[in-house]
Amino acid sequence: NxxxxxxxxxxxxxxxxxxxxxxxxxxxxxxxxxxxxxxxxxxxxxxxxxxxxxxxxxxLYTPGTTIxxxxxxxxxxxIHSTNILTVRTQNIQLTNYHDNDYESIPIPMIITSSADKSIKFTSLLTGDIYNVCDVHKGGVLAIDFHPIYTTIMLSASMDGSIMLINASTMEVKQIFKDHNKYVVRAKFSPDRSMFFTASYDYTLNIYKFCGSSTPRLFSPHIVNSSIPTSLLMLTTPSTLPTPSTPLPIYSKIHTITFESNIESLYILPNSSYLIVGIRDSNYFHYVNFxxxxxxTQSFEITKHNMNANGDDRVSFIxxxxxxxxxxxxxxxxxxxxxxxxxxxxxxxxxxxxxxxxxxxxxxxxxxxxxxxxxxxxxxxxxxxxxxxxxxxxxxxxxxxxxxxxxxxxxxxxxxxxxxxxxxxxxxxxxxxxxxxxxxxxxxxxxxxxxxxxxxxxxxxxxxxxxxxxxxxxxxxxxxxxxxxxxxxDELCRELMKDLKEEGEKNRNQGFFVRRNTIV
Known part of the structure; x- marks a missing residue:
């Protein structure tokens, strides 16, 4: 008007x-x-x-509590001197070498990325910065963690790159350069068999589990040792992963090209469908797994109209x-x-x-x-x-x-x-x-x-x-x-003080050490 x-x-x-x-x-x-x-x-x-x-x-009509x-x-x-772009929390296994043995302790971390291209790992308890990861050449727009092997971090950058990083050792496990524009979304499937990346180059890439490898830091004579691909590798470990636990590796199996920039995506909890939203469209694209x-490793895709009356007017995305x-x-x-x-x-x-x-x-x-x-x-x-x-x-x-x-x-x-x-x-x-x-x-x-x-x-x-x-x-x-x-609740500040004191006590006892920047 x-x-x-x-x-x-x-x-x-x-x-x-x-x-x-x-x-x-x-x-x-x-x-x-x-x-x-x-x-x-x-x-x-x-x-x-x-x-x-x-x-x-x-x-949908039942009221919730006010908590x-x-x-x-x-x-x-x-933590950062430039705009913060993403935030996650995760328990990260940090390992120290003590008394001729490795001691691994899970630390609750806040993981953030910034326009300065860095990813920082900050203790939720004390505010100490334990790790800084500067491996991308552009700002990191998306971060996700493996549902089972919780030290494996998936990161996606404005430089078009995708990386799988061992957040405990800061080792870059895999690098993918399959996009030529911003990668705005990156997510693991809940069943951990796949992960997905979406970019402004109009493409959605699908990566699938294809084996596992032992971290180089703890197995110098077995680098990227391939273990036969099997969904058995994806079962929940009976114990927490250790520094020598074989970690999953992935390979790209399929690319779907859309008509415009991909803005949004979500994988359903049972990993049956991936829902994709793109610019200049009133449709969702449901990718059926x-x-x-x-x-051919191709997938059935159906379009679902967001307009209630079923027309094709694009009034929103x-x-x-x-x-x-x-x-x-x-x-x-x-x-x-x-x-x-x-x-x-x-x-x-x-x-x-x-x-x-x-x-x-x-x-x-x-x-x-x-x-x-x-x-x-x-x-x-x-x-x-x-x-x-x-x-x-x-x-x-x-x-x-x-x-x-x-x-x-x-x-x-x-x-x-x-x-x-x-x-x-x-x-x-x-x-x-x-x-x-x-x-x-x-x-x-x-x-x-x-x-x-x-x-x-x-x-x-x-x-x-x-x-x-x-x-x-x-x-x-x-x-x-x-x-x-x-x-x-209003007592949460006292709770954070207690958590900080607990974290500082453990730090002073030598349980954790601050690591160097990884570039």
């Missing part, structure tokens, strides 16, 4: 009213109200829709996909680039059992709910800009979603400095993570880490989130060069 700057101008001229009435921005935008009306009208008018498939399960990470308990501001041609954690991935949450901040919940399949090997009933996905992630005007230099229209803001950001393990809440970030919490039951915003002390919109968190800084939220766009289920912690990172830890 050509009125692209109207909202920005209104925010600029009505700035004082907006600041004095923040609740105005907690309400649904007009576009959201219209979309909800259209959705309800369609459900009432279309008689041919299978009512059983449209039935919303009871667990989820939302209280700031720790800030790390000195249950029906595979063993001779899928920037992120996450499947529900508490029911085998029965529902998909999809973050779109729509100017209203629209987040859509779909039924993953139009059947009642996603594990059945039966034909999919319909190629149009069923929309169960809509959420609207609206940025706060004062929470980011981008979102408060009077010169950049809101529709443009969405196109230049990379929003992300994250489920809480209960399946009752999810987090959204990527458009401003506040991660937001939404309730599945109420379909509403329930929390904005600002910390206990409000930040000045123009302030930055300094290296001195004042008390106010430690208790405050982010001061710039939040780029990535990770949920640590073991400790019920949310880890966030972003363009303020800070990493923050959020707990589920």
């Amino acid at each position: 050509k009125y692209k700057n109207t909202l920005a101008e209104f925010r600029k001229e009505a700035n004082e009213i907006i600041k004095n009435n923040p609740k105005l921005f907690d309400e649904l935008p007009l576009t959201a109200i219209v979309q909800n009306y259209i959705m309800e009208k369609m459900k009432n008018d279309v008689e041919k829709i299978d009512l059983e498939n449209c039935k919303i399960d009871d667990d 989820y990470p939302r209280y700031i308990c720790k800030t790390f501001s000195q 249950q029906h595979t041609n063993s001779k 899928a920037m992120d996909i996450v499947a529900s954690p508490n029911n085998g991935g029965k529902y998909l949450l999809v973050m779109t680039d729509d100017e209203s901040g629209r987040i859509i919940m779909f039924k993953t399949f139009n059947t009642n059992d996603i594990n059945k090997n039966e034909d999919i009933a319909s190629l149009t996905l069923i929309q169960l709910a809509n959420f609207y992630d609206i940025p706060s005007p004062d929470s980011s230099p981008i979102s408060s800009s009077p010169t950049i229209p809101s529709i443009a803001i969405r196109k230049f950001t990379y929003p992300r979603l994250l489920w809480h393990s209960s399946g009752k809440y999810f987090y959204a970030c990527g458009i401003d400095a506040y991660p937001r919490v939404y309730s599945i039951e109420s379909k509403r915003l329930v929390d904005k993570l600002k910390g206990h002390v409000k930040n000045n919109g123009n302030s930055k968190i300094s290296n001195s880490e004042s008390d106010n800084d430690k208790l405050s939220g982010h001061s710039d766009v939040v780029r990535e989130m990770w949920y640590n289920e073991e400790r019920d912690l949310l880890i966030t990172c972003g363009f303020d060069k800070c990493m923050k830890i959020w707990g589920s």
